[in-house]
Amino acid sequence: MNILIIEDELRTAKSLQNLIVEIKPAAKLIGHFQSVEESVTALSADLKPDLIFMDIQLADGLCFEIFKSVKITCPVVFCTAYDEYSLDAFKSNGVDYILKPFSKADIENAFKKVDELKNFFQQKTSPDIEELLARLIPAAEKTSFLVFKNQKYTTVHVDQIAFFYIRNDSTSIMCFDQQEFALSQSLDQITHLVSSKQFFRVNRQYLVNFKAIKEIEHYFLRKLYVKLVIETPDKLLINKEKSNNFLSWMADR
Structure with a gap:
């Protein structure tokens, strides 16, 4: 398997490369590019x-x-610090959408999805489109x-939840009436x-409801300091x- 990395953060790219080699030793890393321009040039050639x-x-x-300038036919795993581009990602050959900082388990799951889709097409000469979409498109919002x-x-x-947050290494719900679960x-x-549209991941510890801001x-x-209608255990900084x-998410109403 020939794998290409498109990532502008060198440390993240190196971490990703190390995980790929560890998980898929037989894989061949054929390049690393940091910009749209470099990627378009490379993918327009024989890569x-x-x-x-x-x-x-x-x-x-x-x-x-990149997708507007060159045709990409292989699957793409998107790795990002932002969660608001998921729909665009799945419209652009996306088979997985991983939020940074990613773990070894995240990359292993991405390869698993790629292998499942590969087997799916090998086993079916006329794939069922609805079944394929169910594998690619995220489940309906909870x-x-x-x-x-x-x-x-x-x-x-x-609608009762003001925010989700990590407390003592586990996830908790804080409701507007200050009940916690x-x-x-x-x-x-x-x-x-x-x-x-309703919730935004302000940092690694907090996912907040628009109505709570x-x-x-x-x-x-x-940085931005976000204050909610109820007190949070930690200061919310973006x-x-x-x-x-x-701010774009806040304005998009």
Whole structure:
């Protein structure tokens, strides 16, 4: 398998390369590019990858510009710090959408999806389109979560949730009425399950509901300080790289 990496962060690219070699020792890394321009030039030539790991925000723009300039026929695994591009990703040969910082398990699952799709086409001369789409397109957004507390199961509707956050290495729900519940899913998994229009991953620890946001202040080092209608255990800070996306998300109503 010939694998291409399109990633503008050298440290991330190196980490990804090491994981690929560890998981797929027989794979051949045929290149690493950091920009839209470099990628278009390479893919327009004789470079023929079987799989591409691609960051979304590159040094000179969004990776989706690559698809406008060159035809890509192989599957693509998108690796990004932002969750708001998932629909565009699955429209652009995407077989998986991994949020940074990714783990070995994330990359292993990506290869598993690629192998499943490869087997799917090998076994079926006339693939069922609905079945194929079910494999590629994320499940419908969750509207509620089943929780267990005080020896009882109950459901919490997403509209009741002010934010999800990581507490003591596990994920919890904080409701607007300040009831708190533990969840078995990771915050990365929840980010993909709920509406990206309703919830935003402000940092690695918090996924917040738009309706919970009270005000936003400028903070040191071009960060944003987000205040919610209920108090949070930690100060919610958004780094400068993510600030513009957050403000665009806030304005997109």
